[in-house]
Amino acid sequence: MFGAVSITKAVRRSGIDPALILIVMLAGAVRLPIAVLTVYHHPDEIWQYIEPAYGLVTGDWIRTWDIRLGIRSWLIPLMMLPPVWLGHAIDPAGEVHLLLPRLAMGLASLGTVWAAWVLGARIGRQHAIVAAFVAATWVDFAYFAVRPSSDSLAALCIIPGLALLVRFCDAGNRRDALLGGFLLGLGFIARFPLGPALAIPFLWAGRRDFRRAWVPLLLGAAGGVLADVIANALMGQWPLLWIYHNVFANVVANRSHAYGVETADWYVRVLAWQWQFAFVMILPALAFGARRYPVLLATAIAVIAVHSAIGHKEYRFILLAVLLIVLLAAIGSVDLVQWLVRNAQIAIPQRRFALLSMLWLALSVQIGAVQPFAINWNIGRAPLMAMRTVAAVPGLCGVATYRIRDVPFMSRAMLNRDVPVLLLDGQRSALRAEPRYNAVIAPIEHLGELPPAYRFAGCMSPRAPLFEQQYCVAVRKGTCSGPAGVFGYNRQLIAKDL
Known part of the structure; x- marks a missing residue:
C-alpha cells in the first residue's frame, strides 16, 4: 500500500x-x-x-x-x-531469438x-x-x-x-x-x-x-x-x-x-x-x-x-x-x-x-x-510448426523441402539447427539426394512421390481440408551422408532466381 x-x-x-x-x-x-x-x-x-x-x-x-x-x-x-x-x-536451440x-x-x-x-x-x-x-x-x-x-x-x-x-x-x-x-x-x-x-x-x-x-x-x-x-x-x-x-x-x-x-x-x-x-x-x-x-x-x-x-x-x-x-x-x-x-x-x-x-x-x-x-x-503458424516438427526429429541430419509452392520456405532462423537444408522439385532429385536428408516437408498430395523409406509424421494444419495441407512432414530412419551439394537451398534459389 x-x-x-x-x-x-x-x-x-x-x-x-x-x-x-x-x-x-x-x-x-x-x-x-x-x-x-x-x-x-x-x-x-x-x-x-x-x-x-x-x-x-x-x-x-x-x-x-x-x-x-x-x-x-x-x-x-x-x-x-x-x-x-x-x-x-x-536459448541456442529454441525460439527466443524469434520472439x-x-x-x-x-x-x-x-x-x-x-x-x-x-x-x-x-x-x-x-x-x-x-x-x-x-x-x-x-x-x-x-x-x-x-x-x-x-x-x-x-x-x-x-x-x-x-x-x-x-x-x-x-x-x-x-x-x-x-x-x-x-x-x-x-x-x-x-x-x-x-x-x-x-x-x-x-x-x-x-x-x-x-x-x-x-x-x-x-x-x-x-x-x-x-x-x-x-x-x-x-x-x-x-x-x-x-x-x-x-x-x-x-x-x-x-x-x-x-x-x-x-x-x-x-x-x-x-x-x-x-x-x-x-x-x-x-x-x-x-x-x-x-x-x-x-x-x-x-x-x-x-x-x-x-x-x-x-x-x-x-x-x-x-x-x-x-x-x-x-x-x-x-x-x-x-x-x-x-x-x-x-x-x-x-x-x-x-x-x-x-x-x-x-x-x-x-x-x-x-x-x-x-x-x-x-x-x-494464424499466418505463419503452419510453417513454424513444420520447422518445430523436423527440428525435434531424433538424429536429424538433413532437411529437405519437396515441391513446396511457397519459395523460399526454409528459414535457418526458424529451423535453428546446424544441418544441411535442401530444395527438391521432383522425384528424380528426391531419390538422388536421399542420403543427404532424413526429414522432408512436402504438400500432402506429393508425399507419395518420395522414396519409400520415408514415413508420414504429420501435417501442420489439422483443421484445414485435405487439399490445403501444404506442410506435411515425412521422416526416414538412419543417418545422412554427404553435404547438400547442388541441392543446397541457397544454390537452388540462385538457379531458379527465387
Whole structure:
C-alpha cells in the first residue's frame, strides 16, 4: 500500500498524467500476447530481416533474390541483431531469438501511444485519453506494433515524429524539430515510398523560417538517412544504392508484379471491407479530427494516393495512413460527442467518454475477429510448426523441402539447427539426394512421390481440408551422408532466381 502511494506521489511530482501511465501499461498488456502468439504477418519479417540478423549471429542463412540483388537496406536487420543475438544466447536451440524482436518492436510501439496523447492533449484531457486509449487497443495499432517489418518500423517512427513536429510548431523548441526530423528521416529510410507523403508535414513544420525550423529539421532528417548509410557501410554496401536497385527491380523490371497487381481503387475497397459498419463512426469522427489536424489527413491521403499508383498492393503498405486515419477519428470522436450534446439534444450519459472508449474497443475487437482481418492471427503458424516438427526429429541430419509452392520456405532462423537444408522439385532429385536428408516437408498430395523409406509424421494444419495441407512432414530412419551439394537451398534459389 505504502509502495503504491509512493509511486503515485512520484508520478505526480514528475508532471506525467497518471492516466497516460495506465494507458501505456494497457498498451503493453495488449501487445504482449500478440507478440507471443503470432508468428509473422508477411514472410518478409523473417526472410528479409530476422534471417539476415540470424545469419550474422550464426554464419548461415537463406538468401532470397531480394538480398542477392541488393534491394534491401541492412539497417533493419542490424536493428534486429541485438534481440536476435540475445535470444540465441539465452536459448541456442529454441525460439527466443524469434520472439525477442517482436517484443522489442512492441516496446518501441509505445511511442505511438505517447504521440496520440500529445496530439490529443493540445485540445483537452478527454481528447488525450481517448486518442491514447485507441492507440493502445485498436487492432491495427496493436497487431502491427509487434511486427519486425519496414512498414511497422516506419509507422512507429513517423507517428511520434509528427507529434514532435506539432509540438515544435506550438512551442518552437528546436530539439523537437531535430528529433522529429530524425524520426521522419528514419521512417523514410524504413519505407522510402512514403517520401512524397512525408514531404507534407515536413514542409508544414518548416514553413518559411529557415533558421528556427529548417536547420534542425534538415539536420534531423539527415541523421536518419546517415543511420542507414552507416549500417550499409558496415556491411560493405554503397550508401543508398539499395534504393536504386529496389526501384529498378520493382518499377523497371516489374519483379513485384509477380506477387499480384491490383486496380487503383483497391485500398479504398479493402478499407471498406475491413472496417464495414465501423465506417458509420469513423467517417464523421474523421471529419471532426481533420479539422484539428488537416496536415495529418493530407499525409494519410498522400500515402494512399502514392501507393494506389503502384501496381503491386498490400494492406501493410498503407499502414501509416490507416493509423493516422484511426488516430484522427479517435480525436474527432470526442468533438463529435460534444457536438451531439450541444446541438442534437441527444441524451448521452455523464460517463460519455468512458463509453466512447468502450465503443472504440468493441469496434476494434469486432474488426479483429472477422474477415478479412481474422486471417492474420494464424499466418505463419503452419510453417513454424513444420520447422518445430523436423527440428525435434531424433538424429536429424538433413532437411529437405519437396515441391513446396511457397519459395523460399526454409528459414535457418526458424529451423535453428546446424544441418544441411535442401530444395527438391521432383522425384528424380528426391531419390538422388536421399542420403543427404532424413526429414522432408512436402504438400500432402506429393508425399507419395518420395522414396519409400520415408514415413508420414504429420501435417501442420489439422483443421484445414485435405487439399490445403501444404506442410506435411515425412521422416526416414538412419543417418545422412554427404553435404547438400547442388541441392543446397541457397544454390537452388540462385538457379531458379527465387
